[in-house]
Amino acid sequence: MEKGSNQVQKSSKHSKTLGPVESLEQYLTSDWWKRIFNSMYLKTDADVVEDPRITEKEVTTFHEILNIEDGNTILDLACGQGRHLIELATRGSYNLFGLDRSRYLIQRARRISKEKGLSIAFKEGDIRKLPYPADSFDYVTNLGNSFGYFETLDDDIKILEEIFRVLKPGGKVLLDIADGSYIRExxxxxSWEWIDDKHFVCRERSLAQDNERLITREIITHSEKGVIVDQFYAERLYTKEQLSDLIERANFQKVSFHGNTKPESLRDQDLGMMEQRFILTANAVKERTSQKNQKKVRNVVVVMGDPSLRDAVKPDAVFDSDDFDTIEKLVEALNKLDNYKFNYLNNHKTLVSDLQQIQDKADIVLNLCDEGFENDATKELHIPSLLEMLNIPYTGSNPQTLAYCYDKSLIRGIATEVDVPVADAFVITENEKLFELNVPFPVIAKPNFGDSSFGITKNNVAHSVEELADAIYRIRKQFGYAKPILIEEFLTGAELSVGVVGNTEKYTVLPIIEEDYSNLPDHLPKICGYEAKWLPDSPYMNALKSIPASIPPHTEQALIHHSLKLFKRLDCRDYCRFDWRLNSKGEPKLLEVNPNPGWCWDGHLAKMCSLAEMDYSQMLGAILDAAAMRLNPRNYPKINVD
Structure with a gap:
């Protein structure tokens, strides 16, 4: 777990530990909650959060307090692995939704509910900006002491205001939260305790300087491997009076407390913040949000590549039957999205005037023109530039982000700047003499500018200076002698893709996929290049397939952490794909960042969405959803699929 420059780095076997520290607060980061809720959390807190007896008792209590009836719509915020919703689903016919920031816990919740045959809509997201329309829920719950994680009081108020917004008039919120007065005293x-036969955990606690938060340091040790986790976290300590005032500031009324609760842990050791909690409810007394304030994005203009123009990336430089089939599947999928009217623009000769005509009519442009203006990949950024000049909102990344990511060498520099690991590489220009360079083989030569694997084939992998010279000659002949070429170490580990849909405040990290090379002939280099994407008769296209990634949890967490760091640094928007490869030691190295990645029905993004139980229509809807929330975060629409 990375905690910043002064923090602890977690590895697969051992973790550096700080030893004794004078101040726990010094090592606490504001975003500790982004990384702590993983498989180890379920071990350390298993005596409470994995005990079905405790969950059943708590659900019974909450059910009675709220008087839940069949047909009610209920949202559980910070739902974790979904234990309360899964138990509740067995007790009646309800419309159940769960939201949590932890991808690991949400994936676990989905898997368990699916195995049990339960219909619960679990979603990954930030509880400060809820991905639901106003007036959606009869009840919203926040259970198991999952409140007060953020650094400022304003963040907690945002949560309550969002809960108020999504509750129906007369709806109720129920909070199950630590008794701050009791915990403080x-x-x-x-403390220390064994959590299973191999792991024990030591905890150290102290109050923050302002006396408002309890800070905990948790060191988890494996009996054979030594220290594996050294982490810091904190929670705000609310008294009943403080919480009542906070809830009323968010416009709730009729705040009621329903006694204290304490989990009956069989381990009966250190319960920490869970030791004593109080339950409270409050009513959302309000008028139904007006239809004007719930305006939906209805008129969507889809901008695409021009099928009448030459496209140098395609094998025959023209749109073929597969391309038109892909477009048909897109139209079919978009037609499944309710309450939307789609119009399509793909004539680039008249595109500027066409956009001017719809300037005041389109709610948003779905920018799927990854071919670039006039099917020129170097002009991909021209489309969003034009839309910005016309003041037309659009999906996807802005011109600057697209310009950055088209330059592989530039992305390497930015990644290095923010401590994201990259493969060893260097750039050569037309004047450099290859035979004077000290090159450690094997390497792969790539055009420094480009996408869609254009110019990257099996022949680009070189094991000698002679092979590299041949690869460089072919690239220069295809792209021009003045263009720079990236010479990169050829990594031999798993090739992985991380997909993100959403934006910084609210996003979903899709299941990571891996390229399966097991059916590829041994004499061919393991790359997913131009042959695999564009040449039907190639052994690559016939042999390669994408599968769920088989990587250790710490590698998965590192990939996600680094991808999100780049997502924010590069100002990516709405959706993005990050391509990685592991080296011989299993360490991830960044290959490329792909803003506005391929949107086709059988592309990598669609494959990742499928693993997340999102069909093609839902993937496209999620992109629209992300853009709508970014453009109008308070009143963006929920997209329904037939």
Missing amino acids: NFTPR
Whole structure:
């Protein structure tokens, strides 16, 4: 777990530990909650959060307090692995939704509910900006002491205001939260306990300087491997009076407390913040949000490549039957999205005037023109530039982001700047003499500018200076002698893709996929290049397939952490794909960043969405959803699929 320059780095076997520290607060980061809720969390807190007896008792209590009836719509915020919703689903016919920031816990919740045959809509997201329309829920719950994680009081108010917004008039919120007064006076400064036959955990606690938060340091040790986790986290301590005031500031009324609760842990050791909690409810007394404030994005203009123009990326430089079939599948999928009217623009000769005509009529442009203006990949950024000049909102990344990511060498520099690992590489220009360079083989030569694997084939992998010279000659002949070429170490580990749909405040990290090379003939280099994407008769296209990634949890967490860091640094928007490869030691190295990645029905993004139980229509809807939320975060529409 990375905690910043002064923090601890977690590895697969051992973790550096700080030893004794004078101040826990010094090592606490504001975003600790982004990474702590993983498989180890389910071990350390298993005595409470994995005990079905405790969950059943808590659900019974909450059910009675709220008087839940069949047909009610219920949202559980910070739902974790979905234990309360899964139990509730067995007790009646309800419309159940769960939201949590932890991808690991949400994926676990989906898997368990699917195995049990339960229909629960689990979603990954930030509870400060809820991905639901106003007036959606009869009840919203926040259970298991999942409130007060953020650094400022304003963040907690945002949560309550969002809950108020999504509740129906007369709806209720229920909070199950630590009794701050009790915890402040009775917390255990130091403790240790065995959590299973191999792991024990030591905890150290202290109050923050402002006396408003309890900070915990948790060191998890494996009996054979030593320290595996050294992490810091915190929670705000609310008294009943403070919480009542906070809830009323968010416009709730009729705040009621329903006694205290304490989990009956069989381990009966350190319960920490879960030791004593109070339950409260409050009513959303409000008028139904007007239809004007719930305006949906209805008129969508889809901008695409021009099938009448030459496209140098395609094998025969023209749109073929497969391309037109892909477009048909797109239209079919978009037609499944309710409450939307789609119009399509693909004539680039009249595109500027066409956009001017719809300037005041389109709610948003679905920018699927990844071919670039006039099917020129170097002009991909021209489309969003034009839309910005016309002040037409659009999906996907802005011109600057597209310009950055088209330059592989530039992306390497930006990644290095923010401590994202990249493969060893260097750029050569037309004047450099290859035979004077000290090159460690094998390497792969790539055009520095480009996408869609254009110019990257099996022949680009070189094991000698002679092979590299041949590869460089072919690239220069195809792209021009003045263009720079990237010479990169050829990595031999798993080739992985990380997909992100959404934006910084609210996003979904899709299941990571891996390229399966097991059916590829041994004499061919393991790359997913031009042959695999564009040449039907190639052994690559016939042999390669994408499968769920088989990587250790710490590698998965590192990939996600680094991808999100780049997503934010590069100002990516709405959806993006990050391509990685592991080296011989299993360490991830960035290959490329792909803003506005391929949107076709059988592309990598669609494959990742499929693993997340999103069909093609839902994937396209999620992109529209992300853009709508970014453009109008308070009132963006929920997209329904037939």
